[in-house]
Amino acid sequence: MKEHVRPLPSYLVERYQGWQATTYTENRAWYRRLADEGQRPRAMVISCCDSRVHVTKIFGADQGEFFIHRNIANLVPPYNPDGDHHGTSAAIEYAVRNLKVAHLILLGHSNCGGVAGCCALCEGNAPDLETPDSFVGTWLNLLRPGYERVKDIPEAQRQQALEEEAVKISLENLMTFPFVREALDDDRMTLHGLRIDIGEGKLYEYDPKENSFAAI
Amino acid sequence: MKEHVRPLPSYLVERYQGWQATTYTENRAWYRRLADEGQRPRAMVISCCDSRVHVTKIFGADQGEFFIHRNIANLVPPYNPDGDHHGTSAAIEYAVRNLKVAHLILLGHSNCGGVAGCCALCEGNAPDLETPDSFVGTWLNLLRPGYERVKDIPEAQRQQALEEEAVKISLENLMTFPFVREALDDDRMTLHGLRIDIGEGKLYEYDPKENSFAAI
Amino acid sequence: MKEHVRPLPSYLVERYQGWQATTYTENRAWYRRLADEGQRPRAMVISCCDSRVHVTKIFGADQGEFFIHRNIANLVPPYNPDGDHHGTSAAIEYAVRNLKVAHLILLGHSNCGGVAGCCALCEGNAPDLETPDSFVGTWLNLLRPGYERVKDIPEAQRQQALEEEAVKISLENLMTFPFVREALDDDRMTLHGLRIDIGEGKLYEYDPKENSFAAI
Amino acid sequence: MKEHVRPLPSYLVERYQGWQATTYTENRAWYRRLADEGQRPRAMVISCCDSRVHVTKIFGADQGEFFIHRNIANLVPPYNPDGDHHGTSAAIEYAVRNLKVAHLILLGHSNCGGVAGCCALCEGNAPDLETPDSFVGTWLNLLRPGYERVKDIPEAQRQQALEEEAVKISLENLMTFPFVREALDDDRMTLHGLRIDIGEGKLYEYDPKENSFAAI
Known part of the structure; x- marks a missing residue:
């Protein structure tokens, strides 16, 4: 090297x-x-690697405020302690158990290349992502259940709907982690689901009562 | 949820x-x-989730400049296309293949809780991390080969040495990805290894000739 | 040749x-x-040819970031599509229409020889510049309306006031270009007026509310 | 505004x-x-506005070294003291007469959008540039005589040939300025013609004996 x-x-x-x-x-x-x-961050944020998502800027956060994990399409896999290397799960475990963050924020975004890739994958239009050695393709399989829920939405709205699903499914998967559930049940932590529209600079928040996203 | x-x-x-x-x-x-x-970031940065590592601030970078993956202890696992969900590998694949970034920057840091955890783990002082269901422990196993190289260093210097190993091992593991090697061999990308001292605000750079880190 | x-x-x-x-x-x-x-610069900068104005250095900008036009005294002439060769207008047209820059930054500076020449010209002390074949004199006529606004300011402050006018008049003249106005009205671009003090290394910004320049 | x-x-x-x-x-x-x-620059450089042409970086130049004029396609119009505003001619006059620069350097570059526009214009493929109110089109007419000289060169090499012509024609036009000719004849100044290949980072120099450009 x-x-x-x-x-x-x-x-x-x-x-x-x-x-x-x-x-x-x-x-x-x-x-x-x-x-x-040592650090004492108030919140963990899970966002996309995308260079256009600038979470510290949007929230005026300085050093020490947010513990931030960033991966493709801001996805959380389901709990699966199989002894393999799970970077996202490790970050969540560290934030919840060691740092005891008070908020866990899922931040999705518009124009997400990962979400677009998942659409293409599920619609059979991304042979590159279907090869067994594509890490991106395998990773985006995490979002397949979301695609199932939005596949009948007209194409023009589908990408945004799947971006919202990326947040919702990640919130659901978070619930499968015993230590997350425990922290939530003990009122030691709260969950938050957001999606930022990059071009419009607008933040949308997941409203569990309406099961939809609304502008803040 | x-x-x-x-x-x-x-x-x-x-x-x-x-x-x-x-x-x-x-x-x-x-x-x-x-x-x-769409984005056209010039560089991918892999850094730690740690709330004290603020890469965009240090480098005066605004939206669109850096594609950023953050995980515990800024680790890159070896290439392993086994069909499992590998978030770090997926991010690297996307950055190199799709975005064609020109620089891949590994950014380690001082006072890293993950690195401290690895030390404790390897020295038998972290039973929590040894349980099979600890994602953090399993994740930090990626850094065990680094511990082997620094275990004889006096304790006072060991943590820093292992933080440097976290960068070096990740650089080495990067070389096991065929598409990374290809981009490097074709002069389409360069590698960079850094470590920031949080308290002193100083950046150290890996010098391959000396096989050591020196202040920039 | x-x-x-x-x-x-x-x-x-x-x-x-x-x-x-x-x-x-x-x-x-x-x-x-x-x-x-191809390039995708975020901003166009119009600055003086003066060897002491080093815009990329001041703003830590590397290749690809700024589309830069430099002329004597950083002047923008009024819109005048008369079929003659207008280098400044061509540069602005290319930046706004083809490159679609997001920011148009006018950067004036202290100790400007061009501005000093305009003062001398307007005060009848520069016969060289008044000859019909002086390109510098003809060019500096663009700044005459600015001199009219500052001529009653005490001499010690007049040069700086006229340097500020060079920025303001250029901003005003920019508004006479239909494609500039259109980009501004459509929120596709913003204007910025700056003046750097070379000796003190200080940047002053035009504040439209106060109609004056203030240190950043 | x-x-x-x-x-x-x-x-x-x-x-x-x-x-x-x-x-x-x-x-x-x-x-x-x-x-x-005051400034005392050794050379004047005329280069393109293009954000990828970073003349101070390439030549390790700091504040005070180069008097720099930048316009679309680094063109110098012929001497024409008609009383109109000629920004390029004014910059040259100021550099030669007032600053008495020792070198006048023309720096062209590869992948030049202006030169490509001139090709399209001359080949009837750029109706936008032919409208009387296109400053870019009118400006690029300065390069038409260059197109005449390269039009029979195979298309694959034509753009580069025209980029070289942009430098040569500008050198030729410089000779029509009496004060330039005088400075040259008095051995007070020398001319230099360069073209940088952006992707390869290579500088080519105009060799008047061979009437061609060769790598430095």
Whole structure:
């Protein structure tokens, strides 16, 4: 691997040095306390890797506020302690058991490439994702039950409906984790389902009574 | 799950509304283009979920610049196309194959709870993590080969050494993915290994020639 | 012309070769993508040719981020489709219509030789600029309406006031371009007026409510 | 115009503050001298507005080194003192007469949208550019004589040939400016013609003896 490791691009070095001389310097005391005493985030956020979803910016969050896991299409798999490496489940376990976060926020988004891929996969239009060695395809299978629920919706609305399902199914799957259920039952934590429209900058919230998303 | 879903805490609603009235409004045209034309991030960053690691801030990056995957201890598992759900591998596949990012940046950090957990696990001091149903323990097993390399280092330096191993092993594991290797061999992508000291606000870079990390 | 064309000075050749062996090599994949897929700059910047105004440095911007037009005194002429060659208007048209930039930033600066020339011209102290064959003099006539607004300001403050006028008049002239107005009315673009103090390294921003510039 | 002027996007504000706290602070003495004593650039560079052409980076140039004019396709019109506003001619006049630059460098580039537009225009494939109110089309007419010289070159090589013509014609047009010719004849200035390949990071130089471009 060594021949492929390169120095950081200089424009990032310069920006980092700028951050260090300003934001870091002005907040040094806080960063040192965070280092010495450990983090104490109030919420865990699960969002997509997508470069257009900027959760700390949207919520004005600074270092120490959110414990953030990001994966393709912000999906939570069902509880499955089979001894394999489950990165998402590990992050949730750490947030709930060790950090004892008070809120667990699922943040979906519009124009999601992962959700679009799942649509294509379920409709037989993504042979690349169907090969057994496609990690993306296998990962998006987690969202198949959601596709079943939206497949009869007209195509123009289907993508958005499936983006909402990605949040709802993840909330449902969260309930299969014993330690999540326990924290919820003990009123130690609350759940939140959101979807951001990237182009319009609008946040929609899952309303369990209506079983639908409404603008905040 | 519905009885546990709550409205977003009002302090977050207020901050979101502030963001929408300012940052969003001032950048609406750009966000709409990002929504309409899709993302074209220059780099993928793999960092820890830790709330103290704020990669976009450190690098002055705005929406659209970085495709970000975050998991416990910023670990990349080895290539293993066994049909299971591999969130990290899926994110890497999407970044390299679909988005064709030019840089893949591994960002480790000081005071990492996951790395500390791995130390404890390997030293027999973390029975909680050894239970077969601990996702965190199973996940941290990915870092065991790193522990083997640092176990003789004096305890005071061991945690930092293992944080560095978390980056190096992830870089090594990246090489086991055929599509990563291909992108590297074709000069379509470069690798970068970093570790940030949270308290000191300092970035250290992996130097493959010296096989060690040096301050930028 | 051939007898006057010379090889590039060797110090520039050496620096170019250094850039190629470092920055280019480390970012090759990104530059290739920019070449293959085309640019997608987020903003257009109009600044002065002055060697002391280094817009990419100030804003930590790398290749692909800013579409930059530079002319004497960062002036935008009024819309005038008379069939003549209008370099500034062509650059704006290309940025707004073809590239669909989200921000149009006017960047003025302190100690501007062009602005000083306009002062001298308007005060009858620059016979060189008044000759009909002086391109600089003719160009600076664009700023005469600005001089009218600041001529009663004490001399010590007049130059800075006229530098601010160079930004404001350019913003006003921008509004006379139908495609600029359209992009603004459709919320596809925003305007920004800045002035940098070269010696103090300070950026001042035009505040339309106060109709004045204030330090950022 | 006032209702369209917005505060600078916050990511640019933060980067500027970082620059101010690092680069500016470390170079304050030099910037103050530049402000007090005026600029004394060694060379003028005429390059394209294209966001992928980063002349200061390629040549390791810092504040004070290059007087830079950037327009669409790096074109110089012929000398034409008709009393109209000629931004490019004004910039050249200022550089040669006032600043007395020692080198005048024309920098073309690969993948140039302006040059591609000129090809399309000359081949009747760009009706948008032929309308009398298209500043881009009118501007690109400056390059028509270049198209005449390359029109019989196979299509695959034509764009590059026309990019080279954009440099050569500009060098030729420069000779029509009396003050340019005078500076050249007096050995006070030299001319240089370059073209950068963006994807390959390679600089090609115009060799007047061979009347062609060769890699540096």
